[in-house]
Amino acid sequence: MESATEPGPEPAAAGGRHMTAPAAAPAAFRDARVLRWLAAYTCSVTGDVAYFMALSWAVARAAGPAQVGAVVAVGALPRAVLMLGGGVLADRWGPRRVLIGSDLVRAVVVLAVAALTAGAGPRLWPLCGLALVFGSVDAVFMPAVGALPVRLTSPDQLARVQGLRSLAVRLSNAVGPLLAGVALSTGGAAMAFTVSGTLFALSLAFLLALRIAPLAAAGAPGATGASVGAGGRAGAGEDGAASTAAVAEGEAREQAAGPRAPRPTAWADLRAGLRRLRSRPRLLMLVIVVALGDMCFSGPVATGLVLLTTGRGWPPAALGWILTAFSVGGAVTGLSLAVAPRVPGAGPVMAAALLVAAAAITAVGRAPTAAAAVVLGGALGAASGVASGLGNALVQRETEPAYQGRITAVTTLCTLGVSPLLLPVTGLVAAAWGPGALFAGFGAVCLTAAVLACTPVLRGIRLPGTGTETP
Template sequence: MTLFASLRYPSFAFLWAGQTVSRFGDHLYRVALAWWVLEKTGSAAAMGTVLIFTSVPMLLFVLIGGVAVDRFPRAQVMFVSDLLRAAVVGITALLAFTNTLELWHILVASIVFGFVAAFFQPAYTAIIPDIVASEQRPSANSLTALSAQLTGILGPALGATIVALGGTASAFALDALSFLIAALCILPMLRLQPPEQLNARAQANPIQEFRAGLRAVVTVPWLWLTILLLALMNLTQAGPYTVSLPFLVKESLGDDVQVLGWLYSAAAFGSVIAAIWLGRKTGFHRRGIVSYLGLVVSGLATLVLGLAVPLPMLLLANVLIGASLNVFNLIWYNTLQEMVPNDLLGRVSSIDYLGSFVLLPIGYGLAGWATDLFGAAEVLFIGGVLTTLLALIGLAQPAIRKLN
């Protein structure tokens, strides 16, 4: 099998192309948003608040999204999601162009983004087995990660350049255009006949449907253990990395948005390396041990960000963070798609999403508060230590070590 084998399936090829463009826009938006909030407020707490307003709606509605994804055509759910996001970012760009954009506008946009993500993310995970054969799913998942990270190498650096030359409004507008292109690429999939079980489940009791998905999680130790540990790791790692890193650049690296773009791009480069390596495989051996070792490495690399090291070491640490986290993510997605029945995959994916990210808004808030109080370097160092310890606790569990 080659890395590009899954592109032989036209539906996946269109989906992948559209989402590649959309993810490119996402990277532009992330840099523009971070710098806009930084310049507008100068507050890490404000940055954390924006991220909380994105995360909470996603967490509130993701279980509903998972049930919907297992009841209705997944391509339709994704199509509507992309159109909604294009409209929201387009309005944000218009406000920015007219110099009327305020923090509360960003917060409202973040709420809509979070709501839409609650439906889009489970749909994307669950639709892959519908359109790609099992032996090509490692290729499909790796290409998904590869497109995100290849655009991530160019996106942050280009986004920083666009912000420096044309302002944040230009980056917002390009992101809106990327969502429209992604929606157009999903159009051919709307004609596909959905799996037969969708028609039957559309008449079922949604509460019973959710309970069936929950049973599928709590009866499998490796599944609920990982979801629990990921919830804690998002508190200790994702919160500090997302909120504190821009302020580390501002405090220690000369207040240069280009440096922030380089660090994001370094993490994306590491993810590309992992995606290319894993995308050539047809299966994964000792997947529990390998994936959790990736989490250990990511924790240690996050710890390094909090040390007084030169920029080349920070870039290397970001490469390791990107590579090690992508090793875990790709093995995890393939494991879900292989070991969870397809008719439960949307619900299990939504429970995984909720459980893994339920503490993330708290992590954003704590990271913002702690960064303002103690400094970005201290927050990243402590977060890295705690993340490493959590990964080692997971690695010590027999259910994880025996996952093969």
């Protein structure tokens, strides 16, 4: 089980290389703990997709289409406002506990609204309350998701974990709408909410079966969750004895150290995390690069594609094919990262992928035909998948385990938090200068990320096992 406490002082580590000598862990795609986490994450993301479709459908039936955006915004606001606090909770309580609590709350409230909707039909105010609670829980869930991988495996497997995570997202985005559509057509919003709540309950079951090492052992420099215990496998369900030994070792160290200092407040923990980020130029630059690289793909690009297809007079099916090509491209690169034995020069590869993404997204806005846009969409999905997967793996690599939740919260806030603010700008730019100018703007953002990825502080960055890192 996870430790409820974490070390008070900030870990000392030179140059940001905190996890350079862990015990060997199996390949991520063969690691039982990683696969349990992946199953939980896939169920959760699929439940997310089904939930948003059910919510939009129910609100449209209860109050009309004009209210759908307002109710979705009710959920987006607490997610953005509470995100940094969610990172603090993930670091204070442990990511597994936070994820279990998040899935439990989401399963209960979604199934409760499903029962209410089945009995009385969709009602606006309960749906608003559901959106508010769901958005608040999302603010806690997302940082915990980012904090968990380093507690499951060794640093040389982080790129593979990110590849598996990308595959899970693509699969969920394909299966979620299908499940929600079938549920809506057979049983209405109540059935769709039931499907979503059941998926959260399944995710909860997988998380309850997951065991990870306590942070008291895993948080030490040079260690991860996979490097604690016999053979680096502490915390797995079948290795409970190793996990118990790790906990006993941590307790012995605490007793030898004497009385524990008073625990800092949550506000102090948040400030400590932000100070840590500011004091680490390499980590700060990585967070900026990842945020810029992912920012446009959290919603604005999908909106831009709608405006592009309608403006060019292409059939609605063209939009579906472009989005499908984007997802397939991302799935291919996700699979490649998941099975690749190593990624030589992760930093330069990330920069090159961002450069390709900048060129592809700009070209999409200038595509002469729908077929050309489909091909470019596939290239864009592949390039952005590589950049995002490697970028997030490098951020996790450069962050001490005790700060994973807070750093993930900052990165997520800069993407999902800023994304809704860009949607009105997307419409204004397309109306004033056309979709071509809009996609050129997206390309400029990706190009900025590529340029920053080539700066000296990131130029020689590597993932463990991929070569010698430049100091």
